[in-house]
Structures are given as structure tokens and as C-alpha cells.
Amino acid sequence: xxxxxxxxxxxxxxxxxxxxxxxxxxxxxxxxxxxxxxxxxxxxxxxxxxxxxxxxxxxxxxxxxxxxxxxxxxxxxxxxxxxxxxxxxxxxxxxxxxxxxxxxxxxxxxxxxxxxxxxxxxxx
Numbered sequence: 001x002x003x004x005x006x007x008x009x010x011x012x013x014x015x016x017x018x019x020x021x022x023x024x025x026x027x028x029x030x031x032x033x034x035x036x037x038x039x040x041x042x043x044x045x046x047x048x049x050x051x052x053x054x055x056x057x058x059x060x061x062x063x064x065x066x067x068x069x070x071x072x073x074x075x076x077x078x079x080x081x082x083x084x085x086x087x088x089x090x091x092x093x094x095x096x097x098x099x100x101x102x103x104x105x106x107x108x109x110x111x112x113x114x115x116x117x118x119x120x121x122x123x124x
Contacts, residue, residue, distance in 0.1 A: 019085065022081065022085065023081050023085075026076070026077050026078075026080065026081035027077040027078075027081075029076065029077070030072075030073045030074075030075075030076035030077030030078075031073065031077070033072070033073075033076055034069050034072055034073040034076075037069060037072065038065065038069055041065060041069075042065075045061070
């Protein structure tokens with residue numbers, strides 16, 4: 001029993017380390033993309049005609065920039081990373097189940113359409 005507990009502990013520790021590295025990579029990527037987009041947006045603002053600033057309120061531009069790019073950074077850094085992590089975890093679980101527990105995985109897959117219909121009915 002202690003051998004199995006040790007193996008599970010090593011798997012959990014490695015999952016923690018690699019998932020932290022994965023999410024840190026996506027946060028770093030989101031920060032770099034957002035910084036580049038901010039630079040491009042400011043450069044585009046500097047090339048605007050003066051009439052643009054007469055129509056739009058100048059004091060609202062920094063707040064709009066911050067709001068827009070915070071949304072972009074959260075979308076890239078957190079939401080895409082969570083989506084990729086969830087899909088890869090689900091697929092690896094299905095593959096593992098199909099390799100090591102074919103009979104149980106097959107019976108679970110047989111009930112999958114029924115479960116999806118229930119989720120579809122009550123989820124909306």
C-alpha cells in the first residue's frame with residue numbers, strides 16, 4: 001500500500017509542478033502579447049488626426065485601454081490555459097481508461113449519449 005501511495009504522491013507532485021509551469025507560461029505569453037498590443041495601440045493613437053480627439057474624450061482613453069487589454073490578458077492567460085488544460089486532462093484520462101480499464105471504460109462510453117442529453121436539457 002505504501003508503494004501505491006508513493007506513486008500517487010509522485011504523480012500528484014509532478015502534475016502540480018508541470019501545471020504550474022504550464023499556467024506560468026501562458027501568463028507570460030499573455031503579458032508579452034498585451035504589452036505588444038498596447039505599444040501598437042498607442043502608436044496608432046499617435047497617428048490619428050486631431051479630429052479624432054475632438055470627437056472622443058481624451059480623458060477616457062487610458063481607462064478604455066486598461067479595460068480592453070486587461071480583458072485580452074485574462075482571456076489569453078487564464079481562459080485559454082484552463083481550456084487547454086481541461087481538454088488535455090480529459091483526453092489523457094480517456095486514453096488511460098481505454099488502455100488499462102477497457103471493460104469499465106466501454107460501459108461508461110455506452111452511457112455517454114444519455115449523460116450528454118441530460119446535461120443538454122438541464123444545462124441550458
